Amino acid sequence: MTTVLINGAWEVGENAGLPVVDPATEREICSVPSASEDQVRRAVEAAAAAQPAWAALEPWRRADALRAMAACLSQNRQELAELISAEVGKPLRKAGEDVDNAAVYLDYMAQWDRRIEGEIVPADNRDETILLTRVPVGVVAAITAWNYPLDLFIRKAAPALLTGNTMVVKPTEVTPLATIRAIELISEQKCVPDGVLNLVTGGGAVGARLCAHPLVNMITMTGHRDTGKRIMAGAAMTLARVSLELGGSAPAIVWKDADLDLAADAIAFASFENSGQVCTSSERILVHRDVHDDFVERLVERANRLKVGGARENVDLGPLVNRVQFQKVSEAIDVARAEGGTLRCGGHGLPSLPATGYWVRPTVMTDVTPEMSIFKDETFGPIAPVIRIDSFEEAIRLANATRYGLSAFLFSNDYRLIMRAQSELRFGEIYVNRTMGEALQGFHNGHQESGIGGEDGKHGVLKYTQIRTVYHRYG
Numbered sequence: 001m002t003t004v005l006i007n008g009a010w011e012v013g014e015n016a017g018l019p020v021v022d023p024a025t026e027r028e029i030c031s032v033p034s035a036s037e038d039q040v041r042r043a044v045e046a047a048a049a050a051q052p053a054w055a056a057l058e059p060w061r062r063a064d065a066l067r068a069m070a071a072c073l074s075q076n077r078q079e080l081a082e083l084i085s086a087e088v089g090k091p092l093r094k095a096g097e098d099v100d101n102a103a104v105y106l107d108y109m110a111q112w113d114r115r116i117e118g119e120i121v122p123a124d125n126r127d128e129t130i131l132l133t134r135v136p137v138g139v140v141a142a143i144t145a146w147n148y149p150l151d152l153f154i155r156k157a158a159p160a161l162l163t164g165n166t167m168v169v170k171p172t173e174v175t176p177l178a179t180i181r182a183i184e185l186i187s188e189q190k191c192v193p194d195g196v197l198n199l200v201t202g203g204g205a206v207g208a209r210l211c212a213h214p215l216v217n218m219i220t221m222t223g224h225r226d227t228g229k230r231i232m233a234g235a236a237m238t239l240a241r242v243s244l245e246l247g248g249s250a251p252a253i254v255w256k257d258a259d260l261d262l263a264a265d266a267i268a269f270a271s272f273e274n275s276g277q278v279c280t281s282s283e284r285i286l287v288h289r290d291v292h293d294d295f296v297e298r299l300v301e302r303a304n305r306l307k308v309g310g311a312r313e314n315v316d317l318g319p320l321v322n323r324v325q326f327q328k329v330s331e332a333i334d335v336a337r338a339e340g341g342t343l344r345c346g347g348h349g350l351p352s353l354p355a356t357g358y359w360v361r362p363t364v365m366t367d368v369t370p371e372m373s374i375f376k377d378e379t380f381g382p383i384a385p386v387i388r389i390d391s392f393e394e395a396i397r398l399a400n401a402t403r404y405g406l407s408a409f410l411f412s413n414d415y416r417l418i419m420r421a422q423s424e425l426r427f428g429e430i431y432v433n434r435t436m437g438e439a440l441q442g443f444h445n446g447h448q449e450s451g452i453g454g455e456d457g458k459h460g461v462l463k464y465t466q467i468r469t470v471y472h473r474y475g
């Protein structure tokens, strides 16, 4: 199996393979060989060699390359969706949406070709202009997580390539197949010149080797907070810039005047979609005492309505991605119950769930307190822990009682409280009276320990550029 792409040529990874497992059946789909140290080195060198010519192309030509990549994904939608569905365990319908989103993302980023602007600033000397222009960063290492594998790869590749950078991608070892196949299709169709987009496969050790290469100018990574910290510590040695999209533990405040049906719909989606394996998932539901019981009833009703099952069935949710994740989420539920939480619906190991596979039903837990582990840690599973609150001050205080800072939700119609929350919640993304889901033109960025940098929109493009100042004396 060739899974390493260096300068347009496919190679077999020289090190031992890592298994990719179907989480619905626990069966191994295949084993993906890891790139050796030498292969990682050559991939970075290929990206560095290809970068000047790629950057010298007119921006509209690079935009055309992105559009060709989009077409490539769309034309192979079914095949890519099946791979995503098999490796992540998500329903085929949703995996198809992931492919569509990736293609739309490429099209959106292609539109930035004529929009990246420089500046002219007044000079101190006569007959001189000062130009601030934007140039590429150089070689970008892209490291992805497993929950939306294709989208996370494209979210990095589209703006990086558009702005004249070249790239070495190291997809997650848990769900690498759709990314490998997408890059294979892109290279077969010659969407970009050789060396512009390179691929190395493997686990964290391969990622670490890639990040440490001195020719890597920027590392863009999506993953766990602890991995982000390790990458950042390593980057101190090469001074590569970093963009880290890390975890979250989003609070969702349901105030007493909220539209409870709207809040229950929104939170059911934000807590359970992709089996809770979304960085913006609502993981701490802070509900005003007056509406607590009413809200919980509505949330439980929605949780019970969700169908869990295999990719080809007409279901809403699949299994969790792997055994590690399954054990972590199952333990979070068990510990929360032992600490005094009340299981209102869902759970793991239920008779209604298949005996093999990593199944957890959408779970609502009440009587949760800020002292419990489920309040403190990112669970990344289909669990909605509900905490009773008495005042808006308490809601804000508990919402902010985390080192994460990715997303937060508020359900209320009180204008003053909404404005207060917008200024007092310490998160990069705040959803008011709606569920999660970012716009292409927004900026998905984690505050505090949820990351550095961010993706999408103008700011997500510009981070792949650096400013060059030209003092031009013409007198």
Ligand SMILES: NC(=O)c1ccc[n+]([C@@H]2O[C@H](COP(=O)([O-])OP(=O)(O)OC[C@H]3O[C@@H](n4cnc5c(N)ncnc54)[C@H](O)[C@@H]3O)[C@@H](O)[C@H]2O)c1
Residues within 6 Å of the ligand: 143, 144, 145, 146, 147, 148, 170, 171, 172, 173, 202, 203, 204, 205, 206, 207, 208, 209, 211, 222, 223, 224, 225, 227, 228, 230, 231, 245, 246, 247, 248, 278, 279, 378, 380, 406, 444, 446, 450, 451
């Ligand atoms: N903020 C976001 O946009 C966003 C989106 C999706 C997922 N996430 C977060 O990702 C996490 C789940 O993903 P995961 O389990 O794949 O994360 P992870 O940190 O375990 O792995 C992410 C990637 O980092 C690589 N890696 C591991 N150690 C490395 C090292 N020392 N150097 C370089 N690379 C290394 C892995 O091989 C993988 O490709 C959750 O915390 C989730 O919240 C964040």
